[in-house]
Amino acid sequence: MLDAIHAKSKSPATVTVAAFALTLGFAELADAAKLAFIIGAFMAGISIGRSRQHERIARDLGAVGNILIPVFFAQIGISADLSAMVKPQVLGIAAVLTVVAVAGKMAAALGAFGIRADRLLIGLGMIPRGEVGLIFASIGLSNGVLGDDQYGALLIVVLLTTILTPPMLRWRLGQAGAAATDDADVTPEPTGGWLSVVRGEIVLDGTPPVSATVPLALRTATLSTSARPSAALLDWFGDHRNVSLAWRMDDTPALVRLLRDDNPKAWRFLDVSGVIERALPEVAASMARRRADLGDLDPIGALRFPMVGRLDDLAPQMGLADDQLVLAAFVSDTCGESGGSGGPGGNPCATTLAQRLVAPAEAERLLAIVADATLLRAGVNDPNAFGEHELLQLATPLASPAHARDAYELAIASGPLPGWQRDALGERLRLVTEALEHPELTGSQANNLAAARRIAAEHLLEETEPIERLRFASNSYLLSHEPSELARQARLVEPLPRSGTVRVAVSPDPEPDHWRIDVACRDITGLLARLTKVLTDHHLEIEAATIATWPDGAVLDSFLVRSRERPAAKLLAEAFEAHLHGALPVAAMPDLTLAFDNHALPWHTSVIVSGPDQPGALLAVSTAFARAKLVVHTARVASRGASIDDRFTVTDRLGHKLTDASMHVVQQYLAGEKTPRWPRR
Structure with missing residues (x-):
């Protein structure tokens, strides 16, 4: 039904509205049947998940959830009686329920037989009662099934199990992962590579060495567009979750392909598997910052790179961006808000990330593109911001028309601009390009405009002292005057x-x-x-x-x-x-x-x-x-x-x-x- 609505609707938001209405309808039906309304909403979610539009619906409804979920928790807090929660009787009930909750989940984990799994880890993962427990507790309170004491005890249990579980999981993951960091069982790499897709699953063929973790993760992320990782493959990554990883420059081309695909599921896999955190910690920190941003209503916004996406959108007008420009946008997306001065080029995050991805000379140019894009875009609100000498000063670090064009494209991709500002930016590029194509730059001794003007002025002088004086002059002065x-x-x-x-x-x-x-x-x-x-x-x-x-x-x-x-x-x-x-x-x-x-x-x-x-x-x-x-x-x-x-x-x-x-x-x-x-x- 949702696919049919999407095909016939004129607005892409119609299918999201229909899905939201379907969810409310199922919840109302469940309530009418004397069931918890979340049961109906859950069944609606299962149905929506089978639609081809489920990713868009999840993204749009996630934005609604970011607004409504805090309201739900606020209501839970309003209903709580703090004075009742500190009563000895309530604390005693909470302690007994907590022990029962933990023991019950640990016993349930014993049922995971016949599979290669860590039963203790499974049990620990099931301990938290979380939101569902709060929902049922609030329903019980509103219907008079629970009194204030029982409700307070259940709230304590939910809080304790939710708070205690993460450190216990980290402890168990550390213990389990420490035992699986060697290459004792490595097998030779198959002719077709370590990974293959079989009936919609990404299958691991053989046992690769630990050093192959990053390239295998990138390849798995790329294949996840049309297939899902198999259980054995996920187990292999889980067994090596504590291994220290180092990014190799040979991995960068695969990263560029991943950026061009713009597949949030791929980045979700890299994030959940811990590969990003260990191999590219700057990217993991950026994702964490964006995930914590309450102003971002897009639930998968942390898995997207806006400037990279805008470069792709600009391709019909400006042509396909080369790999270095894509990486420059990636660095800017990752490190643009992490502090530093003098633009991203003076940002330690940007410098470190660029040096991980490419060779030193390429990293320097990549950082220059990011910094020069900032320069080009700065002052775009004021069309009179630059006179001739300022434009020449701006042109000097740009060095070549090709570099200036890359910086211009990245400046456009930095964010939307009104038409007149974009025209002003284009005019600035034209003037800078004209300066860079000046015939004075063709001399072999002139590596920038300032040097070109100095050399031209030296040719007009015969005395040694004035020539030496010009050789120690500042670039800004040389750019402000003609050679004569x-x-x-x-x-x-x-x-x-x-x-x-x-x-x-x-x-x-x-x-x-x-x-x-x-x-x-x-x-x-x-x-x-x-x-x-x-x-x-x-x-x-x-x-x-x-x-x-x-x-x-x-x-x-x-x-x-x-x-x-x-x-x-x-x-x-x-x-x-x-x-x-x-x-x-x-x-x-x-x-x-x-x-x-x-x-x-x-x-x-x-x-x-x-x-x-x-x-x-x-x-x-x-x-x-x-x-x-x-x-x-x-x-x-x-x-x-x-x-x-x-x-x-x-x-x-x-x-x-x-x-x-x-x-x-x-x-x-x-x-x-x-x-x-x-x-x-």
Whole structure:
């Protein structure tokens, strides 16, 4: 009947609703026949299990059960009389019933003759009374068959047998498994392999060595799609349940095939047999976390890997994902919520799992795909998040168009996106790919964009000192300028200016009324804020800025400013030198908002400043950065109507991304809540 309903219905949920109605009907019939309603529900379950739609029905009804079952246990607790449960008479009855319950189950296990089984283990497994005992006890109480004392005694028995059984099972499993860890009875492997399918059962042919546990488990899981493991095969895995297992890289292709099949029954077998827990403990821990997640209403959600599934869904649009991309999605699914910093690539769980699955070089690339997918997806809510230098910084670790494409696919598979965000992500991929396909990358010496620009700039220089200066420049600085600009600025820095001396070079920008002002000097506290103040005082509107520093104290600040007339380099140099010392009296601007993002870029923290457009805003922000002892690497200044939309990339003094504490300190300085003593130099 259910199969017919599914075939004729337009909604896939119809068959689940019909099954739920069938269950309620059977329960009502059982109640009308003076039987427990759970008997009727059980019979309905047996009937539903014969339907071809039973897996979907079980999954959907499991979600309903996750809501209703806690309500049932709450009702049991409400009905319990705690004062009655501590009476000596009740405790005595509970003790006698517990002894009888344990002894009865142990005696019943003796009936398991004629089969190869551990009777003690069977008896221990039957001890718990569990939910069914609670149901019958509550029915007895509601019908007046049981009094409060008997009901309390039965609750104690249920609790005791349920709590005591797991440690006893672990003890017995440990004893039984310790005796079956050698290879004394191993037989030669048959020509057709250790496993075969006979009349719908997965049969073990011979006695394999313990070292074959993982590959046999993976093969059994794969075959479980259309067959069930035989009793002898399950016994073999049970006999070796305490053997320590090590994952071999030769097992990884079988794992990939299993991931592509997306068969929850296969993962259930690997989980129940204990193979996952011993061979891939990171995956077992992830399953346990998802199983404990009360917000996940899917009863088999712990046995699924969402990102791997989405990659399969994307195959008609993007093509079949290769094995490495599937493994990257698997690592991200497994370790995405287990902590760590700097993306999954900085997550110990992801690193350990990747190194188990593949060789070190492949593991590094796999982790890079995961981390770069996070970078590509970060900031997708803001289409203006990346300018040219940020895109080039993003392109540098991506290394190749193929790697960028893999990271893009994984970013799409990370979760659903609205159409406009997906379009923005696609545009970001296009720009990054264009950068990676730049002709400068074809040189044999250039292994990334930053190196390509440095080499191109070196070809424009003849002097040794400027060339050496560029070789020690940061990637972010190299990516922010064209080779001709890098060559000009390197000449400006060399030789290193004396303390208190500032060199300034002014050159026209291709855009009308725009000028590039390069400033070279020695580093001092609050340098960007001091230079910004001078430019503001000279009525030069700053639109962008980049900063480069070197270990010997050299600094090169490059500003793009707007002015109808060419700024005078000599006058600016004198003004800069005059403002290198002394405090910076800057008013607080609490109406400006700072938004920090540690995930959008590989090396720096991205900071977006928004708020009302007002004179001195850039000066206030740069001063707050200076007082918090941050290094500003790039700055983009923009206005939208009466509001500003300034973007900075910053790090701490050691070149690390900002911590939450550092972010809080910057916000305090900008709001005027923190007013430290400004150092004089």
